[in-house]
Amino acid sequence: MALLDTATTAVPVGGPELPQERRLVTELPGPRSAAILARKADAVASGVGHTVPVAAVAAGGGVVVDADGNSLIDLGSGIAVTTVGNAHPKIAAAVAAQAAQFTHTCFMISPYESYIEVAEALNRITPGDFAKKTALFNSGAEAVENAIKIARKHTGRQAVVAFDHGYHGRTNLTMALTAKAMPYKSGFGPFAPEVYRAAASYPFRDGLTGPEAAARAILQLEKQIGADNLAAVIIEPIQGEGGFIVPAEGFLNAIVDWCRANGVVFIADEVQTGFARTGAMFASDIFGIEPDLITTAKGIAGGLPLAAVTGRAEIMDASHSGGLGGTYGGNPIACAAALAAIDVFENDGMIERAREIETLLKDRLATIQQNDPRVGDIRGHGAMIAAEFVDPETNAPDAALTAAVAKACIAQGVIVLTCGTFGNVIRFLPPLSIGDDLLNEGIDIVAAALAAVAR
Numbered sequence: 001m002a003l004l005d006t007a008t009t010a011v012p013v014g015g016p017e018l019p020q021e022r023r024l025v026t027e028l029p030g031p032r033s034a035a036i037l038a039r040k041a042d043a044v045a046s047g048v049g050h051t052v053p054v055a056a057v058a059a060g061g062g063v064v065v066d067a068d069g070n071s072l073i074d075l076g077s078g079i080a081v082t083t084v085g086n087a088h089p090k091i092a093a094a095v096a097a098q099a100a101q102f103t104h105t106c107f108m109i110s111p112y113e114s115y116i117e118v119a120e121a122l123n124r125i126t127p128g129d130f131a132k133k134t135a136l137f138n139s140g141a142e143a144v145e146n147a148i149k150i151a152r153k154h155t156g157r158q159a160v161v162a163f164d165h166g167y168h169g170r171t172n173l174t175m176a177l178t179a180k181a182m183p184y185k186s187g188f189g190p191f192a193p194e195v196y197r198a199a200a201s202y203p204f205r206d207g208l209t210g211p212e213a214a215a216r217a218i219l220q221l222e223k224q225i226g227a228d229n230l231a232a233v234i235i236e237p238i239q240g241e242g243g244f245i246v247p248a249e250g251f252l253n254a255i256v257d258w259c260r261a262n263g264v265v266f267i268a269d270e271v272q273t274g275f276a277r278t279g280a281m282f283a284s285d286i287f288g289i290e291p292d293l294i295t296t297a298k299g300i301a302g303g304l305p306l307a308a309v310t311g312r313a314e315i316m317d318a319s320h321s322g323g324l325g326g327t328y329g330g331n332p333i334a335c336a337a338a339l340a341a342i343d344v345f346e347n348d349g350m351i352e353r354a355r356e357i358e359t360l361l362k363d364r365l366a367t368i369q370q371n372d373p374r375v376g377d378i379r380g381h382g383a384m385i386a387a388e389f390v391d392p393e394t395n396a397p398d399a400a401l402t403a404a405v406a407k408a409c410i411a412q413g414v415i416v417l418t419c420g421t422f423g424n425v426i427r428f429l430p431p432l433s434i435g436d437d438l439l440n441e442g443i444d445i446v447a448a449a450l451a452a453v454a455r
Protein backbone atom coordinates (compact mmCIF):
# COMPACT_ATOMS: atom_id res chain seq x y z
CA MET A 1 0.00 0.00 0.00
CA ALA A 2 1.28 3.47 -0.88
CA LEU A 3 2.58 5.67 1.89
CA LEU A 4 0.52 8.69 2.82
CA ASP A 5 0.73 11.12 -0.05
CA THR A 6 0.13 14.55 1.41
CA ALA A 7 -0.82 15.93 -2.00
CA THR A 8 -4.01 13.87 -1.94
CA THR A 9 -5.14 15.01 1.50
CA ALA A 10 -6.46 18.51 0.71
CA VAL A 11 -10.11 18.35 1.75
CA PRO A 12 -12.21 17.81 -1.37
CA VAL A 13 -15.67 19.22 -1.93
CA GLY A 14 -18.32 16.53 -1.55
CA GLY A 15 -21.20 15.58 -3.80
CA PRO A 16 -21.42 13.68 -7.08
CA GLU A 17 -18.35 15.43 -8.56
CA LEU A 18 -16.04 13.49 -6.24
CA PRO A 19 -13.95 10.95 -8.18
CA GLN A 20 -16.07 7.80 -8.18
CA GLU A 21 -13.38 5.35 -7.22
CA ARG A 22 -12.20 3.11 -4.42
CA ARG A 23 -8.78 4.45 -3.50
CA LEU A 24 -6.66 3.39 -0.55
CA VAL A 25 -3.59 5.51 0.06
CA THR A 26 -3.05 4.25 3.63
CA GLU A 27 -4.11 1.32 5.73
CA LEU A 28 -7.34 2.09 7.58
CA PRO A 29 -7.31 4.09 9.69
CA GLY A 30 -4.61 6.30 8.20
CA PRO A 31 -2.62 8.57 10.51
CA ARG A 32 -5.02 11.52 10.32
CA SER A 33 -8.09 9.41 10.96
CA ALA A 34 -6.26 7.59 13.76
CA ALA A 35 -5.46 10.90 15.45
CA ILE A 36 -9.08 12.06 15.19
CA LEU A 37 -10.39 8.72 16.48
CA ALA A 38 -8.00 8.92 19.43
CA ARG A 39 -9.60 12.28 20.29
CA LYS A 40 -13.01 10.64 19.91
CA ALA A 41 -12.03 8.03 22.48
CA ASP A 42 -11.06 10.80 24.91
CA ALA A 43 -13.96 13.17 24.28
CA VAL A 44 -16.99 11.16 23.19
CA ALA A 45 -18.94 8.78 25.44
CA SER A 46 -17.90 5.23 24.68
CA GLY A 47 -21.52 4.12 24.30
CA VAL A 48 -21.49 5.94 20.97
CA GLY A 49 -19.63 3.35 18.89
CA HIS A 50 -18.55 3.36 15.25
CA THR A 51 -18.27 0.73 12.54
CA VAL A 52 -15.79 2.16 10.04
CA PRO A 53 -12.48 3.36 11.55
CA VAL A 54 -12.03 6.49 9.47
CA ALA A 55 -12.93 10.16 9.90
CA ALA A 56 -15.08 11.32 6.98
CA VAL A 57 -14.35 14.63 5.28
CA ALA A 58 -16.44 14.43 2.10
CA ALA A 59 -18.94 12.12 0.45
CA GLY A 60 -21.06 11.92 -2.67
CA GLY A 61 -22.19 9.68 -5.50
CA GLY A 62 -21.12 6.30 -4.16
CA VAL A 63 -18.04 7.15 -2.09
CA VAL A 64 -16.98 8.46 1.32
CA VAL A 65 -13.57 10.19 1.48
CA ASP A 66 -11.60 10.19 4.73
CA ALA A 67 -9.13 12.57 6.35
CA ASP A 68 -6.16 10.73 4.79
CA GLY A 69 -7.51 10.86 1.25
CA ASN A 70 -8.82 7.29 1.16
CA SER A 71 -11.99 6.90 -0.90
CA LEU A 72 -14.34 4.15 0.30
CA ILE A 73 -17.24 2.60 -1.59
CA ASP A 74 -20.41 3.42 0.32
CA LEU A 75 -22.80 0.48 0.61
CA GLY A 76 -24.43 1.85 3.77
CA SER A 77 -25.72 5.38 3.08
CA GLY A 78 -25.19 6.27 6.74
CA ILE A 79 -27.85 3.63 7.54
CA ALA A 80 -30.25 4.25 4.67
CA VAL A 81 -30.22 8.04 5.06
CA THR A 82 -28.42 9.48 2.03
CA THR A 83 -30.67 7.66 -0.41
CA VAL A 84 -30.55 10.54 -2.93
CA GLY A 85 -26.75 10.66 -2.56
CA ASN A 86 -24.56 12.47 -0.07
CA ALA A 87 -24.21 16.25 -0.43
CA HIS A 88 -26.72 16.12 -3.29
CA PRO A 89 -26.50 19.47 -5.11
CA LYS A 90 -30.25 20.15 -4.83
CA ILE A 91 -30.16 19.44 -1.08
CA ALA A 92 -27.02 21.51 -0.56
CA ALA A 93 -28.54 24.46 -2.42
CA ALA A 94 -31.84 24.25 -0.54
CA VAL A 95 -30.05 24.08 2.80
CA ALA A 96 -27.79 27.04 1.99
CA ALA A 97 -30.69 29.18 0.79
CA GLN A 98 -32.83 28.44 3.84
CA ALA A 99 -29.91 28.95 6.26
CA ALA A 100 -29.47 32.44 4.82
CA GLN A 101 -33.21 33.15 5.20
CA PHE A 102 -33.97 31.99 8.75
CA THR A 103 -32.74 29.00 10.72
CA HIS A 104 -35.50 28.62 13.31
CA THR A 105 -38.62 30.23 14.65
CA CYS A 106 -40.15 27.13 16.26
CA PHE A 107 -43.13 25.99 14.22
CA MET A 108 -45.27 26.06 17.37
CA ILE A 109 -44.46 29.77 17.84
CA SER A 110 -44.56 31.15 14.30
CA PRO A 111 -45.31 28.61 11.57
CA TYR A 112 -43.73 28.72 8.12
CA GLU A 113 -44.80 27.42 4.74
CA SER A 114 -42.08 24.81 4.12
CA TYR A 115 -43.26 22.65 7.06
CA ILE A 116 -46.78 22.76 5.64
CA GLU A 117 -45.46 21.89 2.17
CA VAL A 118 -43.63 18.84 3.59
CA ALA A 119 -46.88 17.77 5.31
CA GLU A 120 -48.81 18.22 2.05
CA ALA A 121 -46.21 16.21 0.13
CA LEU A 122 -46.20 13.35 2.67
CA ASN A 123 -50.00 13.27 2.76
CA ARG A 124 -49.93 12.94 -1.02
CA ILE A 125 -47.16 10.36 -1.53
CA THR A 126 -47.85 7.96 1.36
CA PRO A 127 -50.10 4.95 0.61
CA GLY A 128 -53.85 5.30 1.09
CA ASP A 129 -56.37 7.35 -0.82
CA PHE A 130 -57.99 9.00 2.19
CA ALA A 131 -57.71 12.32 4.03
CA LYS A 132 -54.36 12.47 5.83
CA LYS A 133 -52.45 14.78 8.13
CA THR A 134 -48.80 14.93 9.20
CA ALA A 135 -46.74 16.08 12.18
CA LEU A 136 -42.95 16.55 11.97
CA PHE A 137 -40.28 15.57 14.47
CA ASN A 138 -36.48 15.17 14.64
CA SER A 139 -35.71 11.46 14.66
CA GLY A 140 -37.22 8.13 13.84
CA ALA A 141 -37.56 7.25 17.51
CA GLU A 142 -39.41 10.49 18.17
CA ALA A 143 -41.78 9.79 15.28
CA VAL A 144 -42.51 6.32 16.68
CA GLU A 145 -43.12 7.73 20.18
CA ASN A 146 -45.58 10.23 18.74
CA ALA A 147 -47.38 7.67 16.60
CA ILE A 148 -48.00 5.65 19.78
CA LYS A 149 -49.18 8.75 21.65
CA ILE A 150 -51.62 9.52 18.85
CA ALA A 151 -52.92 5.95 18.65
CA ARG A 152 -53.50 5.82 22.43
CA LYS A 153 -55.32 9.14 22.46
CA HIS A 154 -57.45 8.12 19.48
CA THR A 155 -58.45 4.70 20.83
CA GLY A 156 -58.50 5.45 24.56
CA ARG A 157 -56.57 2.15 24.94
CA GLN A 158 -53.05 1.58 26.26
CA ALA A 159 -51.50 -1.65 25.00
CA VAL A 160 -49.11 -1.65 22.05
CA VAL A 161 -47.79 -4.65 20.14
CA ALA A 162 -44.42 -4.83 18.42
CA PHE A 163 -42.86 -7.90 16.80
CA ASP A 164 -39.94 -10.26 17.17
CA HIS A 165 -36.87 -8.82 15.37
CA GLY A 166 -38.44 -5.34 15.41
CA TYR A 167 -36.35 -2.19 15.77
CA HIS A 168 -37.97 1.13 16.60
CA GLY A 169 -35.27 3.26 18.30
CA ARG A 170 -33.32 3.94 21.47
CA THR A 171 -35.55 6.22 23.57
CA ASN A 172 -37.37 4.66 26.50
CA LEU A 173 -40.64 3.77 24.77
CA THR A 174 -38.88 2.71 21.57
CA MET A 175 -36.38 0.55 23.49
CA ALA A 176 -39.40 -1.22 24.90
CA LEU A 177 -40.69 -1.75 21.36
CA THR A 178 -37.29 -2.91 20.05
CA ALA A 179 -36.69 -6.65 20.27
CA LYS A 180 -32.94 -7.04 20.58
CA ALA A 181 -31.32 -6.69 24.02
CA MET A 182 -27.69 -6.24 22.95
CA PRO A 183 -26.73 -3.55 22.21
CA TYR A 184 -30.00 -1.64 22.28
CA LYS A 185 -31.57 -2.36 25.68
CA SER A 186 -29.19 -4.18 27.99
CA GLY A 187 -28.88 -2.38 31.32
CA PHE A 188 -31.11 0.53 30.27
CA GLY A 189 -34.40 -0.53 31.85
CA PRO A 190 -36.96 -0.30 33.29
CA PHE A 191 -38.84 0.00 30.03
CA ALA A 192 -42.18 1.58 29.23
CA PRO A 193 -45.16 -0.55 30.31
CA GLU A 194 -48.00 -1.92 28.18
CA VAL A 195 -45.71 -3.01 25.37
CA TYR A 196 -46.17 -6.60 24.15
CA ARG A 197 -44.39 -8.69 21.55
CA ALA A 198 -45.86 -10.97 18.91
CA ALA A 199 -44.23 -13.48 16.56
CA ALA A 200 -43.16 -12.07 13.20
CA SER A 201 -42.95 -13.73 9.78
CA TYR A 202 -39.41 -14.88 8.96
CA PRO A 203 -39.84 -17.21 5.98
CA PHE A 204 -36.21 -18.38 5.86
CA ARG A 205 -36.33 -19.49 9.50
CA ASP A 206 -39.96 -20.33 10.33
CA GLY A 207 -41.06 -21.85 7.03
CA LEU A 208 -44.60 -20.53 7.58
CA THR A 209 -46.83 -19.03 4.91
CA GLY A 210 -48.01 -15.46 5.46
CA PRO A 211 -51.49 -16.49 6.62
CA GLU A 212 -50.01 -19.10 8.99
CA ALA A 213 -47.61 -16.60 10.53
CA ALA A 214 -50.40 -14.02 10.83
CA ALA A 215 -52.71 -16.53 12.52
CA ARG A 216 -49.97 -17.30 15.05
CA ALA A 217 -49.50 -13.59 15.82
CA ILE A 218 -53.23 -12.83 15.96
CA LEU A 219 -53.78 -15.66 18.43
CA GLN A 220 -51.20 -14.00 20.68
CA LEU A 221 -52.90 -10.61 20.34
CA GLU A 222 -56.34 -12.01 21.13
CA LYS A 223 -55.38 -14.35 23.96
CA GLN A 224 -52.50 -12.53 25.65
CA ILE A 225 -53.62 -8.90 25.32
CA GLY A 226 -57.20 -8.72 24.09
CA ALA A 227 -58.27 -6.51 21.21
CA ASP A 228 -60.24 -4.23 23.54
CA ASN A 229 -57.04 -3.25 25.31
CA LEU A 230 -54.95 -2.76 22.22
CA ALA A 231 -54.30 0.75 20.91
CA ALA A 232 -51.80 -0.04 18.17
CA VAL A 233 -49.79 -2.65 16.33
CA ILE A 234 -46.46 -1.35 15.03
CA ILE A 235 -44.32 -3.19 12.49
CA GLU A 236 -41.66 -2.48 9.90
CA PRO A 237 -43.04 -3.76 6.56
CA ILE A 238 -39.52 -5.08 5.91
CA GLN A 239 -37.66 -5.43 9.20
CA GLY A 240 -34.42 -3.44 9.07
CA GLU A 241 -32.04 -3.92 12.01
CA GLY A 242 -33.67 -7.30 12.62
CA GLY A 243 -32.17 -8.65 9.39
CA PHE A 244 -33.94 -7.20 6.34
CA ILE A 245 -36.65 -9.75 6.90
CA VAL A 246 -39.28 -9.70 4.16
CA PRO A 247 -42.49 -11.18 5.57
CA ALA A 248 -44.22 -13.99 3.71
CA GLU A 249 -46.92 -12.95 1.26
CA GLY A 250 -50.21 -12.16 2.95
CA PHE A 251 -48.78 -11.73 6.47
CA LEU A 252 -49.04 -7.96 6.65
CA ASN A 253 -52.39 -7.90 4.87
CA ALA A 254 -53.92 -10.27 7.42
CA ILE A 255 -52.57 -8.22 10.34
CA VAL A 256 -53.94 -5.02 8.80
CA ASP A 257 -57.35 -6.64 8.26
CA TRP A 258 -57.45 -7.85 11.86
CA CYS A 259 -56.51 -4.39 13.16
CA ARG A 260 -59.23 -2.75 11.09
CA ALA A 261 -61.85 -5.24 12.27
CA ASN A 262 -60.88 -4.62 15.89
CA GLY A 263 -60.43 -0.84 15.98
CA VAL A 264 -56.66 -1.17 16.46
CA VAL A 265 -54.41 1.45 14.84
CA PHE A 266 -51.97 -0.19 12.40
CA ILE A 267 -48.67 1.69 12.32
CA ALA A 268 -46.12 0.96 9.60
CA ASP A 269 -42.66 1.99 10.76
CA GLU A 270 -41.13 2.98 7.42
CA VAL A 271 -38.22 4.87 8.95
CA GLN A 272 -35.73 2.63 7.11
CA THR A 273 -37.86 1.43 4.17
CA GLY A 274 -39.35 4.74 3.11
CA PHE A 275 -38.61 7.04 0.17
CA ALA A 276 -37.75 4.86 -2.84
CA ARG A 277 -35.31 2.72 -0.86
CA THR A 278 -37.20 -0.50 -1.63
CA GLY A 279 -37.95 0.24 -5.27
CA ALA A 280 -41.33 1.65 -4.28
CA MET A 281 -41.97 5.02 -2.66
CA PHE A 282 -42.92 3.09 0.51
CA ALA A 283 -42.54 -0.61 1.30
CA SER A 284 -46.24 -0.70 2.21
CA ASP A 285 -46.91 -0.19 -1.52
CA ILE A 286 -45.10 -3.46 -2.30
CA PHE A 287 -47.46 -5.43 -0.05
CA GLY A 288 -50.57 -3.48 -1.02
CA ILE A 289 -51.30 -2.33 2.53
CA GLU A 290 -52.64 1.04 3.63
CA PRO A 291 -51.40 1.74 7.16
CA ASP A 292 -53.44 3.98 9.46
CA LEU A 293 -50.23 5.76 10.46
CA ILE A 294 -46.77 5.74 8.87
CA THR A 295 -43.58 6.83 10.59
CA THR A 296 -40.75 8.14 8.40
CA ALA A 297 -37.28 9.60 8.93
CA LYS A 298 -33.85 8.42 7.62
CA GLY A 299 -34.11 8.99 3.84
CA ILE A 300 -36.60 11.86 4.12
CA ALA A 301 -34.25 14.83 3.84
CA GLY A 302 -30.95 13.77 2.25
CA GLY A 303 -29.17 13.61 5.61
CA LEU A 304 -30.80 16.43 7.55
CA PRO A 305 -32.54 15.34 10.77
CA LEU A 306 -36.27 15.19 10.13
CA ALA A 307 -39.01 12.68 10.88
CA ALA A 308 -42.75 12.48 10.41
CA VAL A 309 -45.94 10.76 11.41
CA THR A 310 -48.46 10.71 8.58
CA GLY A 311 -51.86 9.09 8.66
CA ARG A 312 -55.62 9.16 8.64
CA ALA A 313 -56.78 12.69 9.45
CA GLU A 314 -59.28 11.59 12.09
CA ILE A 315 -56.59 9.65 13.97
CA MET A 316 -53.91 12.32 13.56
CA ASP A 317 -56.34 14.93 14.95
CA ALA A 318 -56.98 12.95 18.16
CA SER A 319 -54.56 15.02 20.24
CA HIS A 320 -55.56 18.27 21.92
CA SER A 321 -53.66 21.34 20.70
CA GLY A 322 -50.18 21.51 22.22
CA GLY A 323 -50.06 17.75 22.81
CA LEU A 324 -47.71 17.15 19.91
CA GLY A 325 -44.59 19.02 18.85
CA GLY A 326 -41.14 19.92 20.11
CA THR A 327 -38.74 22.82 19.93
CA TYR A 328 -37.01 21.74 16.73
CA GLY A 329 -39.58 19.48 15.10
CA GLY A 330 -39.86 20.39 11.41
CA ASN A 331 -36.85 22.71 11.51
CA PRO A 332 -36.95 24.99 8.45
CA ILE A 333 -33.56 23.87 7.10
CA ALA A 334 -34.57 20.22 7.42
CA CYS A 335 -37.89 21.01 5.71
CA ALA A 336 -36.13 22.75 2.83
CA ALA A 337 -33.91 19.68 2.45
CA ALA A 338 -36.93 17.36 2.57
CA LEU A 339 -38.73 19.29 -0.16
CA ALA A 340 -35.62 19.04 -2.35
CA ALA A 341 -35.26 15.33 -1.56
CA ILE A 342 -38.91 14.56 -2.29
CA ASP A 343 -38.53 16.38 -5.60
CA VAL A 344 -35.57 14.11 -6.41
CA PHE A 345 -37.48 10.98 -5.32
CA GLU A 346 -40.43 11.84 -7.51
CA ASN A 347 -38.73 13.30 -10.56
CA ASP A 348 -35.18 11.97 -10.90
CA GLY A 349 -35.84 8.27 -11.47
CA MET A 350 -35.02 7.13 -7.94
CA ILE A 351 -37.56 4.29 -7.81
CA GLU A 352 -36.30 2.95 -11.13
CA ARG A 353 -32.70 3.22 -9.94
CA ALA A 354 -33.52 1.29 -6.76
CA ARG A 355 -34.99 -1.50 -8.88
CA GLU A 356 -31.89 -1.62 -11.10
CA ILE A 357 -29.73 -1.89 -8.00
CA GLU A 358 -31.92 -4.75 -6.74
CA THR A 359 -31.37 -6.68 -9.97
CA LEU A 360 -27.62 -6.11 -9.94
CA LEU A 361 -27.16 -7.00 -6.27
CA LYS A 362 -29.41 -10.07 -6.35
CA ASP A 363 -27.74 -11.42 -9.52
CA ARG A 364 -24.26 -10.97 -8.09
CA LEU A 365 -25.15 -12.41 -4.69
CA ALA A 366 -26.94 -15.38 -6.27
CA THR A 367 -23.75 -16.25 -8.14
CA ILE A 368 -21.79 -16.09 -4.90
CA GLN A 369 -24.40 -18.27 -3.20
CA GLN A 370 -24.17 -20.94 -5.92
CA ASN A 371 -20.51 -21.43 -5.05
CA ASP A 372 -20.79 -21.01 -1.32
CA PRO A 373 -23.60 -22.58 0.73
CA ARG A 374 -22.66 -20.43 3.71
CA VAL A 375 -24.80 -17.77 2.01
CA GLY A 376 -28.06 -19.17 3.33
CA ASP A 377 -30.50 -16.57 2.08
CA ILE A 378 -30.56 -13.52 -0.17
CA ARG A 379 -33.53 -11.25 0.21
CA GLY A 380 -34.85 -7.71 0.12
CA HIS A 381 -36.29 -5.15 -2.23
CA GLY A 382 -34.73 -2.31 -4.18
CA ALA A 383 -31.52 -0.96 -2.69
CA MET A 384 -32.24 -2.76 0.60
CA ILE A 385 -30.75 -6.22 0.05
CA ALA A 386 -29.31 -8.67 2.55
CA ALA A 387 -27.28 -11.85 2.63
CA GLU A 388 -27.76 -14.13 5.65
CA PHE A 389 -24.75 -16.29 6.57
CA VAL A 390 -25.23 -19.74 8.06
CA ASP A 391 -23.59 -23.04 8.84
CA PRO A 392 -24.60 -24.97 5.71
CA GLU A 393 -25.08 -28.22 7.63
CA THR A 394 -27.44 -26.91 10.31
CA ASN A 395 -28.62 -23.52 9.01
CA ALA A 396 -27.43 -22.10 12.35
CA PRO A 397 -26.60 -18.39 12.13
CA ASP A 398 -22.89 -17.72 11.59
CA ALA A 399 -22.22 -14.37 13.25
CA ALA A 400 -18.45 -14.93 13.34
CA LEU A 401 -18.25 -15.39 9.58
CA THR A 402 -20.47 -12.35 9.04
CA ALA A 403 -18.29 -10.17 11.27
CA ALA A 404 -15.10 -11.41 9.59
CA VAL A 405 -16.43 -10.68 6.10
CA ALA A 406 -17.67 -7.22 7.06
CA LYS A 407 -14.37 -6.38 8.75
CA ALA A 408 -12.36 -7.51 5.71
CA CYS A 409 -14.57 -5.46 3.37
CA ILE A 410 -14.12 -2.34 5.44
CA ALA A 411 -10.34 -2.84 5.58
CA GLN A 412 -10.43 -2.99 1.77
CA GLY A 413 -12.36 0.27 1.53
CA VAL A 414 -15.94 -0.99 1.17
CA ILE A 415 -18.42 0.21 3.78
CA VAL A 416 -20.81 -2.64 4.60
CA LEU A 417 -23.10 -2.90 7.61
CA THR A 418 -24.26 -5.99 9.46
CA CYS A 419 -27.63 -6.54 11.08
CA GLY A 420 -29.94 -9.27 12.27
CA THR A 421 -31.17 -10.60 15.58
CA PHE A 422 -28.42 -13.23 15.29
CA GLY A 423 -25.80 -10.81 13.89
CA ASN A 424 -25.43 -12.96 10.77
CA VAL A 425 -26.69 -10.65 8.04
CA ILE A 426 -24.76 -8.25 5.81
CA ARG A 427 -27.05 -5.55 4.50
CA PHE A 428 -26.51 -3.58 1.35
CA LEU A 429 -27.96 -0.07 1.45
CA PRO A 430 -26.11 1.86 -1.24
CA PRO A 431 -27.06 5.42 -2.08
CA LEU A 432 -29.15 5.44 -5.26
CA SER A 433 -26.54 7.79 -6.73
CA ILE A 434 -23.92 5.02 -6.85
CA GLY A 435 -22.79 3.78 -10.27
CA ASP A 436 -22.84 0.15 -11.39
CA ASP A 437 -19.04 0.02 -11.57
CA LEU A 438 -18.62 0.85 -7.90
CA LEU A 439 -21.43 -1.51 -6.92
CA ASN A 440 -19.79 -4.34 -8.83
CA GLU A 441 -16.39 -3.55 -7.36
CA GLY A 442 -17.95 -3.53 -3.89
CA ILE A 443 -19.49 -6.96 -4.44
CA ASP A 444 -16.17 -8.26 -5.85
CA ILE A 445 -14.58 -7.30 -2.53
CA VAL A 446 -17.38 -9.00 -0.57
CA ALA A 447 -16.91 -12.18 -2.64
CA ALA A 448 -13.14 -12.15 -2.11
CA ALA A 449 -13.57 -11.52 1.62
CA LEU A 450 -15.98 -14.45 1.91
CA ALA A 451 -13.68 -16.74 -0.06
CA ALA A 452 -10.76 -15.77 2.18
CA VAL A 453 -12.52 -16.95 5.36
CA ALA A 454 -11.85 -20.68 5.55
CA ARG A 455 -14.87 -22.98 5.49
Ligand SMILES: *Cc1c(COP(=O)(O)O)cnc(C)c1O
Nearest residue numbers: 139140141167168169240271272
Ligand atom coordinates in the same frame (compact mmCIF):
# COMPACT_ATOMS: atom_id res chain seq x y z
C1 LIG B 1 -33.46 3.79 12.51
C2 LIG B 1 -34.83 3.37 12.82
C3 LIG B 1 -35.58 3.97 13.85
C4 LIG B 1 -34.99 5.01 14.76
O1 LIG B 1 -34.66 6.18 14.07
P1 LIG B 1 -33.66 7.24 14.74
O2 LIG B 1 -33.67 8.39 13.80
O3 LIG B 1 -32.33 6.56 14.85
O4 LIG B 1 -34.24 7.57 16.07
C5 LIG B 1 -36.88 3.57 14.04
N1 LIG B 1 -37.43 2.63 13.27
C6 LIG B 1 -36.76 2.03 12.27
C7 LIG B 1 -37.44 1.01 11.43
C8 LIG B 1 -35.43 2.36 12.03
O5 LIG B 1 -34.74 1.74 11.06
